[in-house]
Amino acid sequence: EAQVTQNPRYLITVTGKKLTVTCSQNMNHEYMSWYRQDPGLGLRQIYYSMNVEVTDKGDVPEGYKVSRKEKRNFPLILESPSPNQTSLYFCASSSRLAGTGFGELFFGEGSRLTVL
Amino acid sequence: GDSVTQMEGPVTLSEEACLTINCTYTATGYPSLFWYVQYPGEGLQLLLKATKADDKGSNKGFEATYRKETTSFHLEKGSVQVSDSAVYFCALSDNYKLTFGKGTLLTVNP
Numbered sequence: 001e002a003q004v005t006q007n008p009r010y011l012i013t014v015t016g017k018k019l020t021v022t023c024s025q026n027m028n029h030e031y032m033s034w035y036r037q038d039p040g041l042g043l044r045q046i047y048y049s050m051n052v053e054v055t056d057k058g059d060v061p062e063g064y065k066v067s068r069k070e071k072r073n074f075p076l077i078l079e080s081p082s083p084n085q086t087s088l089y090f091c092a093s094s095s096r097l098a099g100t101g102f103g104e105l106f107f108g109e110g111s112r113l114t115v116l
Numbered sequence: 117g118d119s120v121t122q123m124e125g126p127v128t129l130s131e132e133a134c135l136t137i138n139c140t141y142t143a144t145g146y147p148s149l150f151w152y153v154q155y156p157g158e159g160l161q162l163l164l165k166a167t168k169a170d171d172k173g174s175n176k177g178f179e180a181t182y183r184k185e186t187t188s189f190h191l192e193k194g195s196v197q198v199s200d201s202a203v204y205f206c207a208l209s210d211n212y213k214l215t216f217g218k219g220t221l222l223t224v225n226p
Contacts, residue, residue: 004159033214035216040218041218042205042216042217042218042219043160043205043216043219044216045213045214048213058213090159090160092159092160104162104165105152105160105162105214106161107159107160107161108159109157109158109159110158110159
């Protein structure tokens with residue numbers, strides 16, 4: 001079954017304690033991205049990756065890191081989490097279509113993070 | 117930069133009522149336009165899309181037409197069901213960036 005898998009789905013942590021949210025896709029997609037969803041703000045892009053070893057900042061990258069060492073995995077790293085990073089996080093992936101950008105974005109089920 | 121503005125919710129309808137969720141966009145190029153739907157507790161999934169002016173996307177009884185002259189992509193359905201209750205996001209893509217609207221919560225009552 002084609003899917004994007006995120007872990008953990010729920011996490012409560014404390015300020016300053018490093019954490020990683022993993023994301024894995026089994027569709028051989030080149031493009032992967034992380035979004036955060038906050039009430040009244042919709043979805044905002046944190047980082048994206050066009051392919052292995054190619055990553056770039058989205059609209060709200062501050063406080064986050066990513067890596068893309070393998071095509072299927074795109075972990076999101078919070079080196080020193082703060083309460084303003086409490087949010088619902090989504091990983092997404094897509095194939096690349098020449099000339100028309102990317103195709104359908106496939107989303108994971110989300111990771112709800114609370115930073116105390 | 118690119119932006120998407122969609123009508124604020126929440127929208128509450130009775131079953132079999134007509135639905136319109138307005139969406140307008142600002143983009144410098146020729147974007148593709150999308151509607152995504154988020155059911156409670158789930159991630160987003162693509163509902164429909166249109167890649168050029170005057171294209172109509174349709175799926176599950178929903179429709180939206182890419183109107184370049186009014187920079188709009190309004191979502192419509194003639195008869196909603198309780199199972200359509202969800203958050204709906206309008207989005208545009210230009211090259212490899214997808215920009216979302218803030219989402220509209222739709223609740224359909226029996």
